[in-house]
Amino acid sequence: MASISGVCCPSSSSALRRSSPLLPRKPIPSTRHAATIPIFPSGRSSHLRPARSIADISQSPLTSSSTSPPPEKKTLGIEKDPIKLWHRYVDWLYQHKELGLFLDVSRIAFTDEFLAEMEPRLQKAFHAMQELEKGAIANPDEGRMVGHYWLRDPKRAPNSFLRLQIENTLDAICKFAYDIISATIKPPSSPAGRFTQILSVGIGGSALGPQFVAEALAPDNPPLKIRFIDNTDPAGIDHQIAQLGPELASTLVIVISKSGGTPETRNGLLEVQKAFREAGLDFSKQGVAITQQNSLLDNAARIEGWLARFPMFDWVGGRTSEMSAVGLLPAALQGIDVKEMLVGASMMDEANRTTVVRNNPAALLALCWYWASDGVGSKDMVVLPYKDSLLLFSRYLQQLVMESLGKEFNLDGNRVNQGITVYGNKGSTDQHAYIQQLREGVHNFFVTFIEVLRDRPPGHDWELEPGVTSGDYLFGMLQGTRSALYANDRESISVTVQEVTPRSVGALVALYERAVGIYAYLININAYHQPGVEAGKKAAGEILALQKRVLSILNEASCKEPVEPLTLDEIAERCHAPEEIEMIYKIVSHMAANDRALIAEGNCGSPRSIKVFLGECNVDELYD
Numbered sequence: 001m002a003s004i005s006g007v008c009c010p011s012s013s014s015a016l017r018r019s020s021p022l023l024p025r026k027p028i029p030s031t032r033h034a035a036t037i038p039i040f041p042s043g044r045s046s047h048l049r050p051a052r053s054i055a056d057i058s059q060s061p062l063t064s065s066s067t068s069p070p071p072e073k074k075t076l077g078i079e080k081d082p083i084k085l086w087h088r089y090v091d092w093l094y095q096h097k098e099l100g101l102f103l104d105v106s107r108i109a110f111t112d113e114f115l116a117e118m119e120p121r122l123q124k125a126f127h128a129m130q131e132l133e134k135g136a137i138a139n140p141d142e143g144r145m146v147g148h149y150w151l152r153d154p155k156r157a158p159n160s161f162l163r164l165q166i167e168n169t170l171d172a173i174c175k176f177a178y179d180i181i182s183a184t185i186k187p188p189s190s191p192a193g194r195f196t197q198i199l200s201v202g203i204g205g206s207a208l209g210p211q212f213v214a215e216a217l218a219p220d221n222p223p224l225k226i227r228f229i230d231n232t233d234p235a236g237i238d239h240q241i242a243q244l245g246p247e248l249a250s251t252l253v254i255v256i257s258k259s260g261g262t263p264e265t266r267n268g269l270l271e272v273q274k275a276f277r278e279a280g281l282d283f284s285k286q287g288v289a290i291t292q293q294n295s296l297l298d299n300a301a302r303i304e305g306w307l308a309r310f311p312m313f314d315w316v317g318g319r320t321s322e323m324s325a326v327g328l329l330p331a332a333l334q335g336i337d338v339k340e341m342l343v344g345a346s347m348m349d350e351a352n353r354t355t356v357v358r359n360n361p362a363a364l365l366a367l368c369w370y371w372a373s374d375g376v377g378s379k380d381m382v383v384l385p386y387k388d389s390l391l392l393f394s395r396y397l398q399q400l401v402m403e404s405l406g407k408e409f410n411l412d413g414n415r416v417n418q419g420i421t422v423y424g425n426k427g428s429t430d431q432h433a434y435i436q437q438l439r440e441g442v443h444n445f446f447v448t449f450i451e452v453l454r455d456r457p458p459g460h461d462w463e464l465e466p467g468v469t470s471g472d473y474l475f476g477m478l479q480g481t482r483s484a485l486y487a488n489d490r491e492s493i494s495v496t497v498q499e500v501t502p503r504s505v506g507a508l509v510a511l512y513e514r515a516v517g518i519y520a521y522l523i524n525i526n527a528y529h530q531p532g533v534e535a536g537k538k539a540a541g542e543i544l545a546l547q548k549r550v551l552s553i554l555n556e557a558s559c560k561e562p563v564e565p566l567t568l569d570e571i572a573e574r575c576h577a578p579e580e581i582e583m584i585y586k587i588v589s590h591m592a593a594n595d596r597a598l599i600a601e602g603n604c605g606s607p608r609s610i611k612v613f614l615g616e617c618n619v620d621e622l623y624d
């Protein structure tokens with residue numbers, strides 16, 4: 001396989017640059033400042049934030065009342081003179097010529113002083129990124145390398161073993177996709193004689209990238225259509241399977257889980273396997289696993305002889321796995337040019353390796369995030385692509401940014417409660433939903449506009465009014481919103497691409513992956529672990545264990561002659577868990593709603609009054 005090497009595209013913007021206009025300086029909270037924040041037992045975090053400016057405080061909902069005068073307008077040192085703004089725009093415009101990608105940071109009001117103060121920290125971040133790309137243990141808690149950048153430039157992998165793993169996997173993906181699309185590999189009992197559908201089972205990083213890319217890039221009539229099970233919601237699962245109907249026989253089921261043990265994904269797999277059994281189909285002939293070698297999923301797929309298995313690498317995190325088999329296999333099966341995605345990502349990576357900040361788009365993004373959110377996530381990132389096909393970009397970025405940056409402790413072990421909140425859907429749709437609040441309401445965000453210059457494929461456009469197309473309206477809405485927000489001191493970044501293509505989508509993914517990496521170094525946190533997720537998973541496990549105990553107690557009482565309905569207090573006492581009575585109530589209500597427990601007396605609205613028993617006595621369980 002030819003290696004996918006990056007193509008360096010020098011930015012043309014440097015010739016146009018001057019120093020930025022001198023704007024009032026916003027204080028930089030240093031990493032040290034954040035690192036030494038004491039731990040307060042109350043857990044309240046508002047007082048952990050660096051002091052806000054008087055202008056900020058004047059806008060706080062805590063200090064305003066319906067009778068008080070409107071808050072004094074926050075100025076933030078935002079430049080309003082159109083000619084000066086134009087110069088700032090031109091001075092700071094980043095262009096990646098070959099990718100046709102522009103980054104406009106002119107509507108973020110960072111100052112020269114801020115830049116000067118950030119420069120050494122950015123240089124440190126660049127150095128850390130270089131080490132990361134060379135194979136340093138950049139995820140120290142898990143003792144792992146962080147290698148998603150090698151996926152699109154395998155020759156950068158720190159050794160030939162890893163390089164070959166990447167190249168061989170890409171070859172295998174392309175060959176498998178070709179064999180499926182060309183019906184060289186067929187489903188055993190489909191009247192269609194070929195695979196027509198993909199059912200992707202996975203969650204988080206094992207779903208969001210493939211979902212985003214499918215929405216962005218799948219052709220109108222893809223060789224295989226894709227649908228997703230990305231939750232353990234039984235009704236959602238049933239819906240997906242019902243939608244497939246008889247086409248289940250020609251469905252390729254791709255089960256994606258890096259760990260191979262995520263409960264939601266396991267449940268999805270078991271549900272799909274049941275549907276296969278009920279339809280008289282052999283799941284193993286239609287199942288594909290993407291997971292780490294020797295995971296539970298990998299072992300099951302190997303032992304059951306599934307159609308194919310593709311590796312997930314230890315050194316690729318779920319939220320940065322779009323360019324691994326996780327993203328590439330589903331994309332290739334939909335007829336998307338995955339090599340172009342890799343080329344786009346590789347070109348963007350190359351551009352982001354420069355240590356000249358203004359030529360480095362990922363660094364510019366990180367810098368803007370730092371400025372806009374005071375380096376402590378004080379403002380949310382609203383992502384607004386003005387293109388329907390990029391609808392899921394904000395959802396994809398939500399995990400990439402929030403799971404990476406949302407951390408309690410920094411790399412020195414100090415509590416910092418970091419993160420940046422990300423949300424957004426698409427423009428101009430959102431203009432009719434929440435832009436009202438963005439323009440006039442609480443000032444707790446900055447916006448990223450994603451602009452796509454090409455409205456339609458050439459030759460398809462038409463004017464719905466003299467001189468005006470639908471695309472002109474979309475353009476006008478974007479530019480109008482950008483201006484209106486800025487006029488009210490709301491800062492924004494604009495990323496512009498020519499078209500939504502595999503190359504530009506690959507570049508966007510790479511741009512944000514690197515921006516997150518750089519920003520994480522600026523705030524001194526580990527972007528590559530997710531210890532917080534474990535707490536919820538552990539708690540869910542404990543609840544399911546409690547449910548089993550409740551069931552067993554109820555079963556025992558329901559097997560008595562006559563049946564002994566129990567109050568919640570009695571159940572809690574017999575479970576030796578009086579402190580869990582609220583959870584026991586919730587468990588009972590959930591089981592009752594699903595006809596698995598019967599309420600003998602009272603109703604769920606009056607918890608103290610209810611007495612519960614099971615409809616059936618399971619004698620076997622009594623003697624387990």
Ligand SMILES: O=P(O)(O)OC[C@H]1O[C@](O)(CO)[C@@H](O)[C@@H]1O
Pocket residue numbers: 203204205206256257258259260261262265318319403530533
């Ligand atoms: O791919 P896996 O191991 O099933 O994990 C799915 C997701 O769960 C998490 O580990 C935690 O939510 C994510 O980081 C990950 O993308």
